[in-house]
Amino acid sequence: MHTSPPCTAAPLNHLADQREAAVIRLKELLRIPSISTDPAYREDVERAAGWIANFCAALGLTVETLRPDGGHPLVIATTTNDMVTPTGGNASAPPRRVLFYGHYDVQPPDPLEGWTDAPFEPTVRNGKLYARGASDDKGQVMMFLEALKAYRDTNTPLPCHVTVMIEGEEECGSVSLPAFLASDADKLKTGSAHDTVCVVSDTCMWDADTPAITYALRGLVYFDVKLHGPSRDLHSGVYGGSLANPATQLARVLGKLWDDQGRIAIPGFYDDVAPLTDAVRDEFARLNFDENAFTADVGATPFGEKEFNTLERRWVRPACDVNGLYGGYMGQGAKTVIPTFAGAKVSFRIPADMDPGKVAKQFTDWLHGHDVGGCRWELENHGEAWPVAVANDSPWLAAAARALEATAGKKPALVRDGATIPVIADFKNQLGIDTLLIGFGLNGDNIHSPDEHFALDRFHLGCRTHAALLAEVGAMG
């Protein structure tokens, strides 16, 4: 069993002492309703950014708060040279750098009636901390910052350089990051890309006992598709059957988007999907994933393309989902109205090697190809992200595996994820930096749902793991 390098003893002991204090600090951050998609919470988003910036400054980091493209604040905090004492074998090489990326913004908490306690009043029940953002991603961000704090508080030199980059637009598509990466990428690395690795804690463990390193993600294309019809709401008795109802037409067109296995019916949609090799299929099979338990846990049964199992569908196959429907009368009871518009939120998850721009064009072309009886589309693109993957034999992966084995007492599973972290693809495509996805969430954490929570033992494991990871990266030489 691997143990951590000696330099981590003091920080790890300190983290053990600070368990309660760390939770109190996290609660403070969770009380700020930093909902980035809703303009009503703009001030709270600013407040959360300020909280992170102050925390980083207290760690001795050099902090900058940027607003690329006029969006929500992006906090960048960097070690100074005097904070770092590399432990690697090659003293002449530039020290390694960990670029930690996370986000302080959160999803809207609705439906509010689903919460046991208020979403922005963090509450511990049965060893779990309940609050919007507890797992995604404030809790996981604080694991890294607490690891840094443990080095600081124990006067232990950092074994590698660190750049912390915490953004406030992850939940609304990280829209300003590309502009920042295009103009200010030098703020994120020293030396060559080879010396820097990005670390992200926004993913899951394989199960409550088994840590995981996620080495591939699907990309995302998200649209709000709105169909406009008559100039005002009409009486459906007087007008029904005489003109095109946009709610009817929207349903009629969207209804053609899938076959009965959920396969996307846009011509050519699957052309670029990387084929599933036997080797990868075997690798997945060795994880002994229980697809029935996975879906039963959320009151469902496996559903999708018959030639693939659930893990394959989630990790290497595209998906298209309606994330929302709206328009016309949405209240209790009946109102006989032909609405002036109706809309849907429609998103695509795309595995390697699909191009999000191409998918967006295929979808919008496909929509415009339908006769909607004189109604008019209003299509709003809410974000495009590329799929990503890190090579299985990367030395970064090996260092992360050592850190996890030392703190969790168990070798981590190497896994993929069906979800998307847009910036990871940008780091790779624009900066050449690989990313280690070392998360401590679980699928049952209810992220994006009512009663989101994070088990405190996983929070503390994450704090310890990040402290160990810094030492492993420093020791890579």
Added chain:
Amino acid sequence: MHTSPPCTAAPLNHLADQREAAVIRLKELLRIPSISTDPAYREDVERAAGWIANFCAALGLTVETLRPDGGHPLVIATTTNDMVTPTGGNASAPPRRVLFYGHYDVQPPDPLEGWTDAPFEPTVRNGKLYARGASDDKGQVMMFLEALKAYRDTNTPLPCHVTVMIEGEEECGSVSLPAFLASDADKLKTGSAHDTVCVVSDTCMWDADTPAITYALRGLVYFDVKLHGPSRDLHSGVYGGSLANPATQLARVLGKLWDDQGRIAIPGFYDDVAPLTDAVRDEFARLNFDENAFTADVGATPFGEKEFNTLERRWVRPACDVNGLYGGYMGQGAKTVIPTFAGAKVSFRIPADMDPGKVAKQFTDWLHGHDVGGCRWELENHGEAWPVAVANDSPWLAAAARALEATAGKKPALVRDGATIPVIADFKNQLGIDTLLIGFGLNGDNIHSPDEHFALDRFHLGCRTHAALLAEVGAMG
């Protein structure tokens, strides 16, 4: 040109003298905000019912105020035998009876900012009376009561019996009427159904110069169809492609409900639709309906079954509309959620000879016939109403046409309407009574919208017409 029977001379002259006084009386009723859907206005609803009851009592009618099912008051007022002197040829036959149905409740006035003057402060501008309820339906109710008053004030015996039935729940679905009809139908007729005709003034003229008798309405079947999926909202990246998304499945199933002409795709759906005969087609054609103007007025173009024109589609063909869509994320921006449920309001307008119960069953069977990947339907039936039609050669229609020709100086158009008045079918199915729909509204009256109004010349025409109609019914023999 037909002129009214001699007994109407005095009442008609009196109505001419009373034009200003009748408007003052109507304004008094319009000042009462009798909004039946909002519990905050319950006392005003009571006040309006009392106002109607008092008005009827002053006419010498026997008045009862009922509260079937504990709902808003229903005012029933009936002539006594000594008020009536039939003018028909058959003295031994029981006198005819007109059952006048209307409602004193009104729609909420919102959005208030759309009104030029306060909605419950009636104002005359350019010969039009502006107020909530001016056209729908207080103004049209008062036309009939003013006609009765003209007989009373001039000591002219009524030529037929009259029952006035004015309810306070029309704008909230006439929910208590079925219970009333089931238990107290005898209050509404004397002798056989053959001797009674129902008269309703809640429809429109053909145009500002041409009166109309509406002799057929479509029926209605209205459902809230909700599809339940996973037990909680899920992250669409983590779960996308692995289970059935209820919003996706709802769109996929609803999408199969229509073909690209808006024709309903449920097998057998059109089996009972009465064929459109050449005679009826010709009758419609003679109305010279401008379908492009009708749809352009609301920013649309004609759309629907290619073998039928717009008037035919509205009047004798079924329509199926999505009246609302809801579920998942309905706010601004993006949220990557697989919702736990999604729903739609779906309604059918059904012409003769469709059976609403059969349509409801066809629709629900059809929904259940689809594989929705383990999701579960929750179907709520919000009402079924039969289509209605009065035979074109009915003597009642002929009497009404004579009355309109005498007062408007022009033969009325015989028209249909695509909308539904559920109580009309109940009168026919439960009491065997036919209904004459003689309305003086226009589509431009903004009923259910801000600045609802009623042109005073149409109000006065309605008063005269109802006076003449009583005489025509009395003279039927």
